[in-house]
Amino acid sequence: MTTATGVRETTFRDAYREGIRDALIRDDATFLMGEDVGRYGGCFGVSKGLLEEFGPERVRDTPLSESGFVGAGIGAAMNGMRPIVEVMTVNFSLLALDQIMNNAASMLHMSGGQINVPVVIRMTTGAGRQLAAQHSHSLEGWYAHIPGIRVLAPGTLEDARGMLWTALQDPDPVLIFENGAMYPVSGPLPANAGPVEIDHAAVRRHGEDLSLITYGGSVPRAMLAAETLEEEGISAEVLDLRTLRPLDGAAILGTVARTHRALVVDEGWRSGSLAAEVSARIMEGAFYELEAPVARVCAAEVPIPFAQHLEQAAIPQPETIVAVARGLVRGDG
Amino acid sequence: MTSTLPTGRSGLDQWDGVLLLREMLRIRRFEERCVELYSASKIRGFMHLYIGEEAVATGVMQALRPQDAVVSTYREHGHALARGLDPKAIMAEMYGRVEGCSRGRGGSMHLFDADARFYGGNAIVAGGLPLAVGLALADSLRGRDVVTACFFGEGAVAEGEFHEAMNLAALWSLPVLFCCENNLYAMGTALGRSESQTDLTIKASSYEMSAWAVDGMDVLACADAAREAVELVRGGGGPCFLEFRTYRFRAHSMYDPELYRSKEEVAEWKTRDPLDALARRLREDGLLSDAGRDAMEREVEAEVDEAVAFAEAGTLEPVEDLTRFVYRRDVP
Numbered sequence: 051m052t053t054a055t056g057v058r059e060t061t062f063r064d065a066y067r068e069g070i071r072d073a074l075i076r077d078d079a080t081f082l083m084g085e086d087v088g089r090y091g092g093c094f095g096v097s098k099g100l101l102e103e104f105g106p107e108r109v110r111d112t113p114l115s116e117s118g119f120v121g122a123g124i125g126a127a128m129n130g131m132r133p134i135v136e137v138m139t140v141n142f143s144l145l146a147l148d149q150i151m152n153n154a155a156s157m158l159h160m161s162g163g164q165i166n167v168p169v170v171i172r173m174t175t176g177a178g179r180q181l182a183a184q185h186s187h188s189l190e191g192w193y194a195h196i197p198g199i200r201v202l203a204p205g206t207l208e209d210a211r212g213m214l215w216t217a218l219q220d221p222d223p224v225l226i227f228e229n230g231a232m233y234p235v236s237g238p239l240p241a242n243a244g245p246v247e248i249d250h251a252a253v254r255r256h257g258e259d260l261s262l263i264t265y266g267g268s269v270p271r272a273m274l275a276a277e278t279l280e281e282e283g284i285s286a287e288v289l290d291l292r293t294l295r296p297l298d299g300a301a302i303l304g305t306v307a308r309t310h311r312a313l314v315v316d317e318g319w320r321s322g323s324l325a326a327e328v329s330a331r332i333m334e335g336a337f338y339e340l341e342a343p344v345a346r347v348c349a350a351e352v353p354i355p356f357a358q359h360l361e362q363a364a365i366p367q368p369e370t371i372v373a374v375a376r377g378l379v380r381g382d383g
Numbered sequence: 384m385t386s387t388l389p390t391g392r393s394g395l396d397q398w399d400g401v402l403l404l405r406e407m408l409r410i411r412r413f414e415e416r417c418v419e420l421y422s423a424s425k426i427r428g429f430m431h432l433y434i435g436e437e438a439v440a441t442g443v444m445q446a447l448r449p450q451d452a453v454v455s456t457y458r459e460h461g462h463a464l465a466r467g468l469d470p471k472a473i474m475a476e477m478y479g480r481v482e483g484c485s486r487g488r489g490g491s492m493h494l495f496d497a498d499a500r501f502y503g504g505n506a507i508v509a510g511g512l513p514l515a516v517g518l519a520l521a522d523s524l525r526g527r528d529v530v531t532a533c534f535f536g537e538g539a540v541a542e543g544e545f546h547e548a549m550n551l552a553a554l555w556s557l558p559v560l561f562c563c564e565n566n567l568y569a570m571g572t573a574l575g576r577s578e579s580q581t582d583l584t585i586k587a588s589s590y591e592m593s594a595w596a597v598d599g600m601d602v603l604a605c606a607d608a609a610r611e612a613v614e615l616v617r618g619g620g621g622p623c624f625l626e627f628r629t630y631r632f633r634a635h636s637m638y639d640p641e642l643y644r645s646k647e648e649v650a651e652w653k654t655r656d657p658l659d660a661l662a663r664r665l666r667e668d669g670l671l672s673d674a675g676r677d678a679m680e681r682e683v684e685a686e687v688d689e690a691v692a693f694a695e696a697g698t699l700e701p702v703e704d705l706t707r708f709v710y711r712r713d714v715p
Contacts, residue, residue, distance in 0.1 A: 118547025125517020161495035162486030
């Protein structure tokens, strides 16, 4: 529904679908491929209706062959197409890791700059839906370890709507991690929302006392935490990383230079996490700006459990963020 | 050991036998020189020789057009040479020089040439098959009259990616020619020790594609089979699978004591050397004189000499350029 001011209420699911539909309309080299993207309408309903509109060649159902169809997307990208490959969840993407790592990420370098791979691979990530230990992990940080790919994590409706087209224009492989728990979440999106840039982090909320540095599904949690903190008289800045590789190092150092305290919120496991990388960069580049050690709120180091109370205890919660932030600012943490 | 298959059905009138011999000789002599250079530490890293298998690449390439695509493995010197990659650029690549066909970033296992539509040089066994499916999918979607030839060894048949790719290619009726080079050993593991079904054409046939075995030691048989298969594929018949029964005369790589096979077995296969077989036939048929053969040897040797000289004179990529080609678009 669009209001007089050109803003409509929409869900992340619909925003993603709009981005895919837009890309299919704009470029006939683009096609969507993956398990149940067609007749089923997408495991999470993201591609509902697209088969009827674009036909089975451009909205292509695949067998359950992650390595096969991800590799096929890479090969098609090497040969002039701009495929969007959907992998149902990040856990399943491990079956295609050979293709992503050994081919997509390495091809340009290994071929001495001759062959680039303009493929986009989308997948759901994150916990919060009681899907247990094989459908709920957040492995973006792993992928962000790999040179040669771009790793995007939309945390807002604008980015859910707009990152795909820009990613498709990119000459390099781009992975987009869509937080599964956010698909039904709705919010306002400008009616004319379109492509967004994919190179920089974004300050989602300005503040003075500390920086909450986060991405993807933790962005709304950090925003909630920042609201609570404001009620307590603590002014929190929220930096949405948006692109996990290459990281926007300047934005990270910039926010720390403003607030002098940093709390990294990351739904990945703490050890060897993206949060660890962000912390290291702050230590390397902004050590003397800090008034307190960098803090982290990450997932507990367990496979994500099924029972709701355990699952929720395993992932970053606004209350935890608030508590750690409070300690960081007041020194009573 | 696999039994030998009948030799090629067609006569030499079907093919330019002298050209085929020259192509095989180019590969043989190039790699023999590579061994010398490896021993002299001019070439380093892993190096996998194609010696003994030259008939397969030589035969298959006869059936391809310039616009067709080739996906290969880490044992790809022969495919690259037969496909027409510049031997100078290949040798420079083995030397790690910037003049190499992958600017020294790939080495022996990752030869690439976008202009020749030669897509590597893939060193993950079976990892190239899904790529071939994708290349062919793009051609199919665009309505291009192009075939993708995908080479892999019989070891790839044990990988899931082999089965995923075979199924996708057949399901979507894609123009892929799957060229399985069955040299009987996946590194040191004999086919019978790794597969419950050692007739690989049965596996391929189960995906509803044409599949047959070819004497991979007979270049005429290889060329015949490739031509027939490519015609099927190009005519919209979907993918095709050829099992070339062949043998590598040398070790798996340069670090292989060959404990897994007997000297007698190797010696027996060497009696079926594809170069010797064709040379004998050309001489018997009066198509190549001893003088002609000598001249061919000299020409091929000159080509190899030139390649080595080019590599020796090659330069090193400046270390400042180490991180080039990680992304085509750098972040502003």
